[in-house]
């Protein structure tokens with residue numbers, strides 16, 4: 001029953017006014033917490049160290065550049081609205097054409113110039129930056145690294161010996177957040193968290209949150225249409241958690257309707273400026289690195305590449321697999337995974353190892369042959385140099401009938417003359433009950449395929465869909 005006194009009317013009227021003028025009263029997404037071995041100070045220090053490394057390896061524009069100053073102003077406005085611990089956020093622009101952005105633990109955010117060139121409006125750029133800020137809020141990088149360290153070290157060592165020296169231990173274990181680090185590759189869970197927090201940050205800063213999803217969708221569409229490897233990196237570091245736009249819309253619905261800011265004059269100026277700029281391509285950056293002006297990313301295969309005959313089990317939400325105990329799992333039970341020796345991976349390139357991922361065929365209900373062909377086309381789009389050898393063969397893996405395809409590509413390993421070695425990529429696709437494919441790509445230089453094959457086959461034989 002409703003009480004109809006003028007007093008309660010007045011109260012509810014007051015409440016409406018109060019709500020309309022104080023959006024802060026509405027619920028906001030709370031940052032999640034998880035197992036993290038790093039203290040906040042260590043996290044900040046780790047981010048600083050790695051930011052210094054990025055500055056050496058990448059063509060980062062000076063702070064005096066007007067584009068950088070604009071990005072820093074926009075970043076500061078967004079960071080002010082970030083929930084949780086007040087990390088010392090700082091913003092940088094990398095003079096590279098590829099559409100990418102990444103955040104390091106504890107605050108440094110890097111945005112490629114190509115991202116600013118590709119943004120149709122200020123809200124889209126604010127969206128990418130809010131998303132990156134949210135990865136910092138959520139400590140996604142150090143949480144992923146902690147998981148990796150926890151998996152490798154006995155609890156006693158984690159608790160005791162590590163104590164104050166998490167940073168030293170991390171360094172010893174080769175955990176780094178530098179350019180192309182595996183810990184910058186986010187799981188779908190991390191992605192949906194960053195999307196939701198990012199939505200609130202955008203809303204609270206006055207930018208239309210849906211533009212974040214629009215920008216991501218635009219990149220996906222462009223990637224599908226043109227196989228632009230420039231976009232691949234961003235989408236592989238920030239994979240679509242599924243229904244990105246719907247999730248953003250649902251979160252916006254919990255907030256009061258509001259009008260959003262139009263593009264600022266500042267943004268329009270910067271947009272004109274960046275349109276006239278010619279940032280470096282990743283090939284040019286690689287050439288610079290080769291000349292020694294920045295350290296190069298050539299993989300030097302270490303002694304740990306040779307697979308140990310002793311196997312360890314990794315259990316993913318979708319499968320279980322055994323792998324050589326001297327190799328490592330990069331990723332977790334809900335993400336795409338690379339299993340490789342530490343010396344077989346560099347700068348996002350796998351020279352020796354196995355990548356396992358899921359593929360959703362574009363045509364639902366399609367058969368294994370067509371789904372495999374679709375996947376092959378996608379792989380060749382992002383690796384145009386890759387060639388199929390022979391035909392796809394039927395292969396049985398623990399009672400599941402899949403397809404096996406051999407490919408030849410270009411290895412990240414170079415011969416002494418600086419020429420890239422030929423690479424063997426052995427693709428196996430397995431159909432899952434939900435209509436998607438689980439696929440495995442075993443990778444090594446072609447000359448080593450004979451010696452690596454027994455280990456690859458042992459891993460494949462152990463693979464069980466769940």
Ligand SMILES: [Zn+2]
Pocket residue numbers: 131135186190191194237238239
């Ligand atoms: Zn992300």
